Amino acid sequence: MKGLKYMRVFSVTHRLTVVLSVSFLASCGGGGSSDAPVSRFDLNSHAEILDVAFELAEERExxxxxxxxxxxxxxxxxYEGIMFMSIQESDVPTLLGQAYLDIDFQDAxxxxxxxxxHSIPNGATEGSLTFRDGSIRRSGSFxxxxxxxxxxxxxxDKPRSVSGNLAGSLTGPEGEFFVTTYVGVGTDAGGNxxxxxxSVALNR
Known part of the structure; x- marks a missing residue:
């Protein structure tokens, strides 16, 4: 039954089932990255982060x-919430973590x-991402x-340098949510x- 609930959550959150695996439904141990501002990342397990994903999906429905x-x-x-990440067309476990965006509307x-x-079955995973050089582009009514x-x-257990871009629009009457899918590149130590x-699902 959890699997059905999972599928519902990600169909609600911008058809996230297109890019996500169901491999991380069970809970796992705590821990986290030391590179990102960890004071903002206060959840202690995979299960806690997944609960936030369900809550965001229900709020955004x-x-x-x-x-x-x-x-x-x-x-x-x-905007704070969750981020999913997986290696395309592979059996590498999907990662589930926390994320935030600081959006300055005046400076765009x-x-x-x-x-x-975190992942199943490996638990807490080393590493973090930095979002930078972002913008809000306005043109006419777009x-x-x-x-x-x-x-x-x-x-x-295979480190990769990851890079890419997140892009999308706010959702909700007053811009309460930022939810989008993304595609990027992961490069291992051998250059492969x-x-x-x-996907990311964030609310303010």
């Missing part, structure tokens, strides 16, 4: 893209981090939030590249 006129042009907001800048990754990410993540896929 039925939400549509935030209208252009409701996207702030002043002030700043922090976006920065943040992700860390505290806007798009975009931010680059880089970092080193240990996938199944793999596709990295996943």
């Amino acid at each position: 039925g939400a549509s893209i935030t209208p252009f006129e409701n996207v702030p042009t002043v002030g700043s907001t922090t 800048s976006v920065n943040g981090a992700a860390g505290n990754f 806007y798009r939030i975009s931010v680059n990410y880089t970092g080193d993540i240990d996938f199944d 590249e793999d596709g990295v896929v996943g």
Whole structure:
């Protein structure tokens, strides 16, 4: 029954089942990354992070893209939540961690981090990501939030340098959520590249 609940959660959160595995439904031990600002990453296990994913999906259910006129042009907001990451077309366990974005609407800048990754069956995983050089691009009645990410993540005891871009729109009447899928690249110590896929689900 948990599997059915899992599938429902990610179909709600922007069709995340397209890129995510069901391999991380069981709980695992605590721990986390020492590279990211760990004071913001306060969950102690895979199960706790997965619970946040379910809560975010339920809160966001039925939400549509935030209208252009409701996207702030002043002030700043922090969006916090979860991040999934997996190696495309492989049996390497999917990682589940915490993430945040600091969005300055006046300066149209976006920065943040992700860390505290866990997997099944390996538990806590070393590594973190930094989100930087992000922007909010506005044109007519259209806007798009975009931010680059880089970092080193240990996938199944095999470290990879990961890089890519997150891009999407806010959802909810007043921009309560940022949920999107992404595709990136993971490069191992030998220079071999793999596709990295996943999603983020954040709320303010």
